[in-house]
Structure formats: C-alpha cells, structure tokens
Amino acid sequence: MAKQKKLVEAITSMEDDFAQWYTDVVLKADLVDYTSVKGCMVIKPAGYAIWENIQQELDRRFKETGVENVYLPMFIPESLLQKEKDHVEGFAPEVAWVTHGGLEPLQERLCVRPTSETLFCDLYSREIHSHRDLPKVFNQWCSVVRWEKTTRPFLRSREFLWQEGHTAHATAEEAEARTEQMLHLYADFCEQVLAIPVIRGRKTDKEKFAGAEATYTIESLMHDGKALQSGTSHNFGDGFAKAFNIQYSDKDNTLKYVHQTSWGMTTRMIGAIIMVHGDNSGLKLPPRIAPTQVMIIPIRQDAEGVMENAEKLMDTLKASDVRVKIDSSDKTPGWKFSEQEMRGIPLRIELGPKDIEQGQAVIVRRDTREKMIVPFTEIPAKVTALLEDIQKDMYERALAHRNSHTYDATTYEEFKETINEKPGFVRAMWCGDQACEDKIKEDTAATSRCIPFQEEHLSDVCVCCGKPAKKMVYWGRAY
Amino acid sequence: MAKQKKLVEAITSMEDDFAQWYTDVVLKADLVDYTSVKGCMVIKPAGYAIWENIQQELDRRFKETGVENVYLPMFIPESLLQKEKDHVEGFAPEVAWVTHGGLEPLQERLCVRPTSETLFCDLYSREIHSHRDLPKVFNQWCSVVRWEKTTRPFLRSREFLWQEGHTAHATAEEAEARTEQMLHLYADFCEQVLAIPVIRGRKTDKEKFAGAEATYTIESLMHDGKALQSGTSHNFGDGFAKAFNIQYSDKDNTLKYVHQTSWGMTTRMIGAIIMVHGDNSGLKLPPRIAPTQVMIIPIRQDAEGVMENAEKLMDTLKASDVRVKIDSSDKTPGWKFSEQEMRGIPLRIELGPKDIEQGQAVIVRRDTREKMIVPFTEIPAKVTALLEDIQKDMYERALAHRNSHTYDATTYEEFKETINEKPGFVRAMWCGDQACEDKIKEDTAATSRCIPFQEEHLSDVCVCCGKPAKKMVYWGRAY
Numbered sequence: 001m002a003k004q005k006k007l008v009e010a011i012t013s014m015e016d017d018f019a020q021w022y023t024d025v026v027l028k029a030d031l032v033d034y035t036s037v038k039g040c041m042v043i044k045p046a047g048y049a050i051w052e053n054i055q056q057e058l059d060r061r062f063k064e065t066g067v068e069n070v071y072l073p074m075f076i077p078e079s080l081l082q083k084e085k086d087h088v089e090g091f092a093p094e095v096a097w098v099t100h101g102g103l104e105p106l107q108e109r110l111c112v113r114p115t116s117e118t119l120f121c122d123l124y125s126r127e128i129h130s131h132r133d134l135p136k137v138f139n140q141w142c143s144v145v146r147w148e149k150t151t152r153p154f155l156r157s158r159e160f161l162w163q164e165g166h167t168a169h170a171t172a173e174e175a176e177a178r179t180e181q182m183l184h185l186y187a188d189f190c191e192q193v194l195a196i197p198v199i200r201g202r203k204t205d206k207e208k209f210a211g212a213e214a215t216y217t218i219e220s221l222m223h224d225g226k227a228l229q230s231g232t233s234h235n236f237g238d239g240f241a242k243a244f245n246i247q248y249s250d251k252d253n254t255l256k257y258v259h260q261t262s263w264g265m266t267t268r269m270i271g272a273i274i275m276v277h278g279d280n281s282g283l284k285l286p287p288r289i290a291p292t293q294v295m296i297i298p299i300r301q302d303a304e305g306v307m308e309n310a311e312k313l314m315d316t317l318k319a320s321d322v323r324v325k326i327d328s329s330d331k332t333p334g335w336k337f338s339e340q341e342m343r344g345i346p347l348r349i350e351l352g353p354k355d356i357e358q359g360q361a362v363i364v365r366r367d368t369r370e371k372m373i374v375p376f377t378e379i380p381a382k383v384t385a386l387l388e389d390i391q392k393d394m395y396e397r398a399l400a401h402r403n404s405h406t407y408d409a410t411t412y413e414e415f416k417e418t419i420n421e422k423p424g425f426v427r428a429m430w431c432g433d434q435a436c437e438d439k440i441k442e443d444t445a446a447t448s449r450c451i452p453f454q455e456e457h458l459s460d461v462c463v464c465c466g467k468p469a470k471k472m473v474y475w476g477r478a479y
Numbered sequence: 480m481a482k483q484k485k486l487v488e489a490i491t492s493m494e495d496d497f498a499q500w501y502t503d504v505v506l507k508a509d510l511v512d513y514t515s516v517k518g519c520m521v522i523k524p525a526g527y528a529i530w531e532n533i534q535q536e537l538d539r540r541f542k543e544t545g546v547e548n549v550y551l552p553m554f555i556p557e558s559l560l561q562k563e564k565d566h567v568e569g570f571a572p573e574v575a576w577v578t579h580g581g582l583e584p585l586q587e588r589l590c591v592r593p594t595s596e597t598l599f600c601d602l603y604s605r606e607i608h609s610h611r612d613l614p615k616v617f618n619q620w621c622s623v624v625r626w627e628k629t630t631r632p633f634l635r636s637r638e639f640l641w642q643e644g645h646t647a648h649a650t651a652e653e654a655e656a657r658t659e660q661m662l663h664l665y666a667d668f669c670e671q672v673l674a675i676p677v678i679r680g681r682k683t684d685k686e687k688f689a690g691a692e693a694t695y696t697i698e699s700l701m702h703d704g705k706a707l708q709s710g711t712s713h714n715f716g717d718g719f720a721k722a723f724n725i726q727y728s729d730k731d732n733t734l735k736y737v738h739q740t741s742w743g744m745t746t747r748m749i750g751a752i753i754m755v756h757g758d759n760s761g762l763k764l765p766p767r768i769a770p771t772q773v774m775i776i777p778i779r780q781d782a783e784g785v786m787e788n789a790e791k792l793m794d795t796l797k798a799s800d801v802r803v804k805i806d807s808s809d810k811t812p813g814w815k816f817s818e819q820e821m822r823g824i825p826l827r828i829e830l831g832p833k834d835i836e837q838g839q840a841v842i843v844r845r846d847t848r849e850k851m852i853v854p855f856t857e858i859p860a861k862v863t864a865l866l867e868d869i870q871k872d873m874y875e876r877a878l879a880h881r882n883s884h885t886y887d888a889t890t891y892e893e894f895k896e897t898i899n900e901k902p903g904f905v906r907a908m909w910c911g912d913q914a915c916e917d918k919i920k921e922d923t924a925a926t927s928r929c930i931p932f933q934e935e936h937l938s939d940v941c942v943c944c945g946k947p948a949k950k951m952v953y954w955g956r957a958y
Binding site: 033034035036037040041042043044045048049051052068069070071072073074075076077080093094095096097098099100101102103110112119122123126127138142143145147158159161 | 512513514515516519520521522523524527528530531547548549550551552553554555556559572573574575576577578579580581582589591598601602605606617621622624626637638640
C-alpha cells in the first residue's frame with residue numbers, strides 16, 4: 001500500500017512551482033527513475049513506450065523521404081573530433097573521455113559521441129567517390145553524451161536518446177532542400193502527432209550549431225511561458241567536406257566537394273509533451289502518441305458479468321485499432337481513476353453492474369473531464385471519434401496558449417518589461433549584431449529563439465540598439 | 480565504374496579460406512564498413528535493415544510474454560560494478576573506462592556498460608518493495624562495449640548491438656521458468672525466422688556467465704564446422720539480490736530476496752546468417768528476415784512498356800505484403816544479377832520486352848538458382864509460395880549440414896581425431912570435472928558448448944579421464 005499512498009499525495013500545483021510540478025509528474029506518472037549514475041536517468045516502461053511511438057512514427061516519415069538507417073561507433077578518436085575547428089570548440093568542453101580499455105591506457109583517448117558529424121564524415125570520405133554514390137541520406141537511432149552540469153529528466157541529461165540524420169549531396173541546392181525538408185518533417189510531426197504547435201525558423205549565428213553554415217529550428221512554448229528548442233536541422237555547406245576531404249568525381253570528371261546536412265530530435269520531446277499538455281492531475285498524452293489510449297476500469301469487478309463485459313469491450317476496441325487495456329488490479333476504482341489521469345491516458349471507460357444492466361458505459365475524457373453515457377453498440381465509433389477530437393482540441397488549446405503568450409515589443413523598455421512580467425515569446429526587430437543578443441541575454445536572460453520563416457515588419461529599428469532593423473526575431477527564456 | 484569492378488572480382492571461395500570468404504561477403508554485400516575507431520564497425524543500411532527485422536520480430540515475441548522495454552544509463556560507476564564479486568571478476572578486465580567529463584577528472588571512474596546486471600539491480604533495489612511490485616520483466620535495446628583484442632565484424636567487436644532482458648521474481652521457480660522460457664523463445668526465433676537449427680542446453684560451470692547460477696544457451700553450427708553461441712539466458716538465483724539487497728515483503732509480511740534472470744541476443748546473429756547460409760556467390764538471406772525479398776530486374780529497361788510493367792508487378796506484389804524493389808540503376812542486367820545474389824535477396828524476377836509480349840516473367844531462386852517461367856497472373860501466388868519454400872528448404876539444408884557434421888566419440892583418441900579432422904560438433908560423455916574441460920581445450924582447442932536438454936547415454940565413462948560419466952556434452956571449436 002506504500003505505493004498507493006505515494007500517488008494520492010497531491011502533486012505540487014504548477015502555479016505554485018512549475019519546476020517541482022514537472023519533477024512530480026515525471027516521477028508519479030512513472031516515466032523515469034533516478035539512478036546511481038549522476039546526471040543520467042532511467043527511462044521506465046511508461047516513458048519508454050512514448051519514445052517507441054515517437055521513434056516508430058518519425059522513422060516511418062523518414063523512410064518515406066528515402067532515409068536509410070545505419071549504426072556508427074559510440075566512440076570518436078580525439079584526432080577525428082579535432083578535424084573541424086568550430087565543431088571541436090563547440091563540443092570538446094562537454095564530452096566524456098575514455099582513457100583506458102581493460103587494464104591498459106589507450107594510445108589515443110576516445111570521446112563518447114556527443115553527436116556524430118565527424119564519424120559520418122570519416123565514413124563518407126571512404127564511401128563517396130563518384131556522383132553515382134550520391135546522395136547519402138543516413139540516420140541512426142542511438143544515445144549521446146554531453147557532460148552537463150545541471151540536469152533534469154528528459155530536458156537536459158548527461159546521456160539522452162535521439163536520432164541523428166547525416167546526409168551528403170552533390171550540390172548546395174540539394175543540401176539546402178534536405179535541410180528544410182527535415183525541419184518541416186519535424187514541425188509536421190510535432191503538430192500532427194504531439195499536438196504541439198511550433199515556430200519554424202532559422203537560428204542566429206550566435207545560436208547556430210558548432211560547424212554549421214545555417215541551423216533551422218522549431219521552437220515550442222511550454223505552459224510556464226518558457227521556450228523549448230524542439231528539433232534542429234543544419235546545413236554545413238562544404239565546410240566538413242573540406243576538413244575531411246570528401247570529394248566526388250562529377251559527370252564532367254571534375255572533383256567536387258560534397259555538401260552536407262544533419263538533423264536531430266531527442267527524448268526531450270517527452271519533456272515537451274509534459275510541459276505543453278500536463279495539468280495539476282498529471283500527464284495528458286495526445287491520443288496519437290499515447291501507448292494506452294483507453295483504460296477500461298471495472299467497477300465492482302467481482303460482480304457477475306463485469307470482467308466478461310470489460311474483456312468483450314476491450315476486444316471490440318482492439319478490433320478498431322484502439323490501444324486499450326483493462327485495469328484489473330486490486331486497487332479501488334477511485335485510485336484507478338487518479339492513476340489513469342496521472343499517466344495521461346486520453347480516455348477511461350467505467351463499467352459496473354448497473355451499466356451492464358442498462359447496456360451502457362461511462363466514458364470520461366482526460367483533457368476536459370467531460371463524462372458521457374454511451375450505449376455498448378455505439379462505443380467503438382464514439383471512442384474513435386473522441387480520440388480524434390481530443391487530439392485536435394489539445395492542439396488548439398496549445399496553440400491558443402502560445403498565441404496568448406506571444407507579445408510584440410518595439411522599445412527596449414517594453415521588451416524588458418514584457419520578458420520580466422509576461423512569460424512567453426516576445427517578437428521584436430533586430431539589427432543583426434551579436435552585441436545586441438549578448439546585451440539582451442545579460443539584461444533579461446532571454447535568448448534569440450529564431451528568425452521565423454514568416455517574418456513581419458514590426459518597426460524600422462533594432463529593439464535593443466536602435467540601429468536599422470534587419471530581421472524579426474522570436475525572443476524568450478528557454479529550457 | 481570503380482565500384483562495379485570491385486564486385487565482379489570473385490570473392491575468395493569458402494573452401495579455400497573461410498575467414499577471408501566471410502570478410503569478403505560482409506564487405507561486398509555492403510553490410511559493414513571499417514572505421515577509424517579500432518575494433519569497432521559501421522553497420523551499413525543493408526546490414527542494419529537485417530538488424531531492424533531481427534529487433535522487430537524478437538520485440539514482438541518478447542512483448543507477447545509480458546516484457547516491457549526501458550532504457551538505463553550506458554555508464555556504470557566502478558563501485559556499483561564491484562558489488563557482485565564473480566561478476567566484476569568476469570568483466571573488469573575487458574571494460575572501457577571513462578575518467579574525464581568535459582575538462583575535469585571524475586571523482587569516480589565510470590565503465591561503459593559491458594552488460595547491465597548491476598544497473599538493473601540498482602534500479603530494482605529502489606523499485607521493489609512489495610510482492611505487488613513483482614515480477615519485473617524489463618528489456619533494453621542498446622549497445623555494449625567489451626575491449627576485445629581481436630575483432631571481426633558482427634562476430635566479435637568492441638561495441639555491439641543487442642538486447643538485454645533483466646527480470647526479478649518472487650520465487651526461484653518463477654525465475655527458472657522465465658530463464659527457460661526465454662531460451663526457447665530464442666531457439667524458436669532462430670529456427671523459424673533465421674532458418675538456423677540450434678542445440679538447446681546448459682553451459683558447464685566453467686562456461687557460464689559471470690555471477691550466474693545457471694546459464695542456458697543455444698548453439699548453432701557454421702558452414703565451416705565451428706560452433707557459434709547464439710543466445711544465452713541466465714538464472715542468477717538470489718546472488719545479485721543479496722549483493723544489492725533487493726528484498727520484497729511477501730503476502731505473509733516477511734522480507735524475502737528476489738530471484739533474477741537475464742538473457743540476450745546480439746548483432747552476432749547477422750554473422751550466423753552469413754556463415755550458416757552463404758555460398759561462393761555471397762549472402763543468402765532467409766525470406767522472413769530479408770529486408771528485400773524480391774528484386775525485379777528489368778531487361779532493356781528503355782524499351783517500351785518494360786518499366787511500366789515492372790512497376791505494375793511491384794505494386795501487385797506489395798499488395799500481397801511482399802518486400803519488393805526494382806533495380807532501375809544504369810548497370811547491366813548481368814551486373815544486377817550478381818549484385819542481387821551477393822546481397823542474398825531470395826528471389827529475382829527478370830522482365831524484358833519478350834517476356835512482356837508473352838505475358839510472363841522469369842523467376843530465379845537465390846538458394847537453388849532454379850529458374851521458372853511464370854505467367855503474370857500467377858506471379859503473386861507463386862512468389863508467396865516460393866518464399867515459404869525457400870525458408871523451409873534453407874532450414875532443412877542447415878539441419879542436414881549440422882546433422883552430417885555431428886559426431887559421437889567414446890574414446891579420447893577418437894575424440895581428438897574427430898575434432899582435428901572432422902569440423903563439427905562432437906558429442907561425448909563427461910565426468911563433470913573442470914579439469915577435463917581444461918585438458919580438452921588445451922589438447923584440441925575445443926570447448927564444451929552445452930549439456931543438451933535432451934541427453935543420450937553414449938557410454939559409461941568420461942571421454943577424457945575415464946571416470947564415471949555424469950553428462951553428455953556437445954564439444955566443438957567455437958567463434
């Protein structure tokens with residue numbers, strides 16, 4: 001009963017302490033556990049099942065665009081990491097170093113991959129000879145390590161799971177097209193599957209990936225008004241190709257450098273789902289990503305016919321491709337209701353002897369708590385329709401929240417006041433100088449999130465220095 | 480054209496040099512590439528797609544038995560690794576050590592997991608309190624690292640991919656049942672999906688896993704007569720539970736130690752597929768695991784109607800759930816034939832203008848090279864039937880090979896002669912003393928592969944020392 005007690009303690013309310021609310025939810029929804037390995041986490045079955053659904057759906061979308069999966073080593077020799085100057089500067093301070101293999105010191109130390117550009121370049125330099133070998137559109141699912149000082153489950157941990165795509169193309173145009181294609185794929189995935197609206201745009205030079213010519217990003221807004229970088233896609237031009245000498249002989253028999261891209265999405269998105277959709281009863285999972293979409297909860301499960309009807313209902317729903325389970329544990333129905341809510345299962349069906357007598361069941365939505373009494377025969381169609389409605393409504397609510405927490409600022413006073421008093425995105429014009437980004441960060445702790453693909457002209461001058469404006473930028477405090 | 484030249488060079492014949500034949504096949508079938516990271520490999524798309532199919536099929540079978548997937552850290556603190564004495568002795572000499580995080584030395588060094596018993600025990604000691612928390616039946620898909628001195632693609636590399644299941648149970652009986660259940664699951668998977676017959680049995684104490692009470696194994700026989708350990712399942716009893724203090728309060732309110740198991744299968748199985756089924760034209764993939772089951776090769780693909788008919792045929796086959804591709808590259812048909820053979824694609828369909836005129840196509844089996852002329856309308860049914868036949872025939876051929884390379888020996892002279900002159904399994908009686916295993920290994924380089932579940936009584940005395948025999952053992956030289 002110790003475990004039961006733990007859950008019924010109310011979780012911290014998100015209005016009181018959003019960070020503590022987040023920690024309570026990840027633990028009480030049974031998504032992660034801490035471990036003896038500092039800065040790392042255990043992803044438990046309920047958390048990993050979400051990641052499996054993310055993987056499956058992304059992987060399907062990748063493969064439709066011609067992506068092929070591969071697996072490269074988890075170690076990078078120090079000399080290989082150092083080949084591209086900007087890249088090593090960006091990553092060397094935060095990698096873990098292997099110095100001994102078995103009982104002997106290594107001749108050259110190896111870092112545990114923080115990202116695998118250098119390994120893919122090493123592979124491509126051996127594999128690419130002719131224009132016939134192009135394009136290469138490879139991806140791998142793996143874990144990477146970055147030695148972070150402060151960590152939080154899913155959002156920032158020393159080891160995390162992700163996919164990293166790495167491509168090589170004959171021309172700059174093809175590389176640019178692939179970079180943008182993958183960004184839009186991520187954006188569509190977030191909006192259609194995770195019900196998380198995103199801003200699509202480009203990072204400033206200050207914020208771009210170490211070694212990239214251009215980094216594109218999708219940015220989402222959490223419930224507390226902080227931004228989360230949710231997926232990035234980088235165009236490397238031929239910088240890595242020159243550092244690693246990746247050349248191909250073109251149709252005209254001249255040697256040319258390839259143009260490369262990379263793009264990634266991580267377990268961080270599970271954190272985004274929690275912080276965009278969750279409430280004070282726990283997690284809320286969008287139906288398309290929920291490992292269990294419907295939990296059937298028998299009332300008086302020892303009474304005649306209750307379990308039989310519950311199982312019959314489960315089979316009917318399974319036949320309609322609904323992911324459904326029965327909670328037949330020996331807990332009380334009330335406890336099972338809170339558990340289903342805490343774990344974010346989109347629908348529950350309550351089924352007791354009286355319901356069965358009347359040929360009906362009670363369906364309750366997790367997102368709105370709306371209760372409906374539905375005759376048995378109508379349940380499969382109703383459940384399917386409700387799951388679609390919930391998916392759509394969750395997206396609309398997240399979009400409305402983002403829109404009502406997006407502000408415009410044209411003067412620096414207004415900018416600072418908004419950042420300090422109204423958590424959310426602030427849209428403001430920028431001169432293009434990194435000095436203004438640095439000053440804004442120092443004054444407000446906000447960073448440039450992106451230059452959106454769809455810019456608006458909010459004023460003629462930079463919100464910080466007053467010089468002529470070049471770009472419109474989304475600013476915000478971020479995870 | 481450089482690449483085309485490379486493939487048409489004959490690969491080394493397996494009769495001349497089996498090891499070189501193996502290396503030629505893994506490279507020319509495009510399964511792996513070497514890397515700058517010594518002892519590690521790159522698994523390329525053709526190799527990784529086989530692993531994805533292995534994963535998908537095993538994972539489905541696991542989940543049917545109640546397995547839940549999780550993800551644990553890739554690092555193990557040195558103090559945690561040392562908690563179980565036998566375990567650390569077995570693994571410490573072959574682990575990679577991380578000593579620095581970012582620019583600073585770590586307070587305690589971390590090893591990169593060679594296997595994760597200690598981490599799962601650490602988790603279970605926090606998560607298991609009551610009999611209601613049992614059983615735990617967790618699995619993870621990940622890579623592990625063992626600092627091997629000599630390495631070969633798939634068979635032995637410093638990093639490899641695998642799954643590792645780790646379970647905790649209330650009773651010794653439940654743990655034993657799970658250990659055996661998973662061994663049989665592996666065996667069925669090998670036989671039904673990979674078309675590889677296996678011997679199911681138990682390892683001797685000398686050969687069992689570090690820290691296990693009992694290790695069960697499935698052993699398969701490669702084409703060169705060497706054995707390959709193909710999957711293992713370990714019963715730990717309560718040894719780890721005592722070392723990590725994993726106790727639960729039972730229904731009678733007494734504290735008891737849990738009983739644990741672990742079981743794993745690795746990318747090594749891709750090596751097994753190559754060495755069991757391959758021939759001097761390259762790889763031969765069993766249809767159930769082949770990423771591409773049918774390659775349609777257009778003859779004179781510029782001629783009117785050829786590509787249209789090829790595509791129509793592809794769509795028809797896809798509708799019958801056949802994994803099919805068209806090779807529409809600008810290579811010659813002859814070249815495409817050898818490539819399809821090298822890559823082990825079970826069937827090819829040749830389709831040219833004359834075939835189309837006559838409403839038929841040529842189907843060629845990879846395993847037997849049998850050619851058939853089949854009318855268009857009959858192709859889907861024929862292909863489906865042929866894929867089943869090939870699967871069955873490949874298993875039967877592998878079984879016949881194993882049976883004809885399994886010998887019995889009752890005297891030590893006979894034993895040594897057989898091991899030296901007839902590559903294969905030798906079945907012989909054993910007294911149960913490790914001294915005899917050691918002597919046999921020293922004299923013949925053969926090891927005890929397993930004590931089969933189905934023993935036969937071949938003689939009354941140990942083949943080595945002549946003392947009374949206790950067990951029948953499969954012996955062999957092994958990868």
